[in-house]
Amino acid sequence: MGEAAIEVEQLSKTYVEGMLRRKKREALREVSFQVERGEIFGLLGGNGAGKTTFIKILLGIIRRSQGKATLLGYPAGDIRGRRRVGYLPENLRVPRHLTAITALEYYGHLSNVPSSVIRQRRGPLLERVGLGARANDPVRNYSKGMLQRLGLAQAMLHDPDIFILDEPTDGLDPLARSQVRGYLAELKQQGKTVFLNSHILQEVELICDRVAILDRGTLRRVANVKEITSGKIDGLAGANQLLEVQLDLVGDEARLREVLPADTIITWQKLTADSFRVVLRLPDQAAVDFFVDELRLRGASIIGLARRRISLEEAYLEIVAAESIDN
Numbered sequence: 621m622g623e624a625a626i627e628v629e630q631l632s633k634t635y636v637e638g639m640l641r642r643k644k645r646e647a648l649r650e651v652s653f654q655v656e657r658g659e660i661f662g663l664l665g666g667n668g669a670g671k672t673t674f675i676k677i678l679l680g681i682i683r684r685s686q687g688k689a690t691l692l693g694y695p696a697g698d699i700r701g702r703r704r705v706g707y708l709p710e711n712l713r714v715p716r717h718l719t720a721i722t723a724l725e726y727y728g729h730l731s732n733v734p735s736s737v738i739r740q741r742r743g744p745l746l747e748r749v750g751l752g753a754r755a756n757d758p759v760r761n762y763s764k765g766m767l768q769r770l771g772l773a774q775a776m777l778h779d780p781d782i783f784i785l786d787e788p789t790d791g792l793d794p795l796a797r798s799q800v801r802g803y804l805a806e807l808k809q810q811g812k813t814v815f816l817n818s819h820i821l822q823e824v825e826l827i828c829d830r831v832a833i834l835d836r837g838t839l840r841r842v843a844n845v846k847e848i849t850s851g852k853i854d855g856l857a858g859a860n861q862l863l864e865v866q867l868d869l870v871g872d873e874a875r876l877r878e879v880l881p882a883d884t885i886i887t888w889q890k891l892t893a894d895s896f897r898v899v900l901r902l903p904d905q906a907a908v909d910f911f912v913d914e915l916r917l918r919g920a921s922i923i924g925l926a927r928r929r930i931s932l933e934e935a936y937l938e939i940v941a942a943e944s945i946d947n
């Protein structure tokens with residue numbers, strides 16, 4: 621015990637294509653970070669960022685080129701770590717003739733779960749993921765959401781310690797997504813670790829404790845989601861752009877506008893003839909204090925002031941864009 625759930629150090633993967641004219645593609649470049657036990661951790665990145673490559677290395681499906689990767693303290697691919705993982709691949713292809721019940725038998729046997737344990741667990745598990753009533757229907761009649769829930773059930777069947785989920789809510793409707801979030805929160809409550817890979821950032825923001833941002837194979841940042849969305853991230857070129865403040869003001873519009881530089885105003889909404897809701901983007905708290913004082917001097921009443929949260933998506937775009945410019 622005591623080891624991180626996942627640990628990678630200077631992890632690199634270069635794919636080599638072609639037999640004769642060998643072309644190299646660097647999918648991961650010296651990536652280092654840790655996922656602690658009991659957290660819900662998201663790996664973010666655009667198309668081709670290296671997310672699937674990362675997961676495949678952890679599971680021992682492909683080999684790393686360089687660096688270190690461990691799962692629950694065991695080298696990636698080691699059966700002792702692998703056995704304690706519940707894996708949901710991006711598009712789980714369940715043989716169409718199976719039912720949820722027989723599919724769990726099939727996957728259970730693939731993971732060496734004893735038949736008696738499968739029989740004991742499959743009913744309650746299918747109830748838990750909301751498939752109890754359809755447990756004996758062939759999966760060819762299942763919707764995408766039902767298949768995804770069956771995928772989660774198969775990942776949970778052997779009661780693993782860590783879940784590795786490739787796009788767990790992709791293609792699901794809002795209700796199904798919120799149900800999946802509920803299952804993941806329950807797993808966390810039971811002390812399990814969840815590592816998921818996604819490009820649906822609104823979803824990640826609601827589920828994850830921390831995220832790592834991969835950009836074309838390079839790790840850009842590892843951060844706590846709450847810190848990102850409250851603008852508390854340091855060392856980032858665009859970070860000082862992240863403080864947004866919403867002010868509800870009463871006063872003379874022309875006089876108030878004179879105080880505020882046009883490039884700080886994101887929205888200016890007229891509520892009544894002399895009251896306004898204004899969203900400003902400011903460098904820091906000192907600037908907020910400065911403009912509040914200036915507005916007061918111009919006769920404004922400030923009837924509301926709130927720091928607006930930044931979405932993970934906005935922060936992600938800033939991080940990826942800012943660091944692309946740096947490089």
Ligand SMILES: Nc1ncnc2c1ncn2[C@@H]1O[C@H](COP(=O)(O)OP(=O)(O)OP(=O)(O)O)[C@@H](O)[C@H]1O
Pocket residue numbers: 635636637645646647665666667668669670671672673674819
């Ligand atoms: N078997 C392979 N042979 C050669 N190149 C590959 C192979 N698999 C992936 N790549 C390349 O490695 C890079 C990372 O791919 P990967 O599938 O890991 O990205 P991803 O972040 O999962 O992308 P997506 O979100 O689009 O699924 C891409 O440039 C991809 O073309």
